[in-house]
């Protein structure tokens with residue numbers, strides 16, 4: 001395994017991804033994991049002394065006692081989210097054990113944005129190996145849609161959001177998953193996944209016309225549409241698949257272009 005940057009070096013998202021991939025593949029091969037990954041066994045393989053579920057504010061917490069890590073997970077979170085958090089905490093351990101030119105304690109306590117992104121990337125690679133995602137895409141004849149995301153989520157025991165982010169990374173194309181809930185006639189974005197980091201704090205809104213289109217869709221209907229959405233006040237044309245349900249809709253955006 002290779003060493004990792006010990007400080008706030010600027011790591012491009014593609015080099016972070018490939019390094020995360022290398023680390024995850026090396027670990028998974030050494031531990032002989034199968035899909036869905038048994039994270040408790042993987043933790044034991046990595047020397048984790050205890051994994052507990054507790055009521056806490058944050059999603060997960062990594063503690064070290066005499067050099068041995070233990071992990072606490074937020075028991076209120078959905079199971080798939082707990083799994084991603086656990087994989088993320090295991091990634092912190094992996095980074096700490098692979099740190100070169102940095103004290104063990106510094107590596108262990110490093111929670112910079114860079115290391116958080118790196119741990120997310122490693123967690124995604126551990127839970128959804130590139131080979132599995134590629135295989136699922138091939139068996140769907142290359143069609144990236146909500147059905148594919150559900151298949152990956154089910155096979156790897158991850159959330160649809162995690163599956164969307166991972167597919168977006170693997171194919172290096174737009175694959176944004178956005179959940180809109182409708183309450184008292186108003187549509188609100190309740191989660192989004194698969195967006196590049198530069199869009200992390202972007203405001204995403206629907207135009208009145210798009211809201212009307214979504215409101216008129218039949219329940220349980222899944223269809224492809226060309227809809228206008230607004231990103232940071234810029235109107236964009238999106239090609240997306242919509243799955244409408246009682247409380248709102250799930251939107252998978254596959255193409256985006258500025259509206260001329």
Ligand SMILES: [Zn+2]
Pocket residue numbers: 088092111116119
């Ligand atoms: Zn973290």
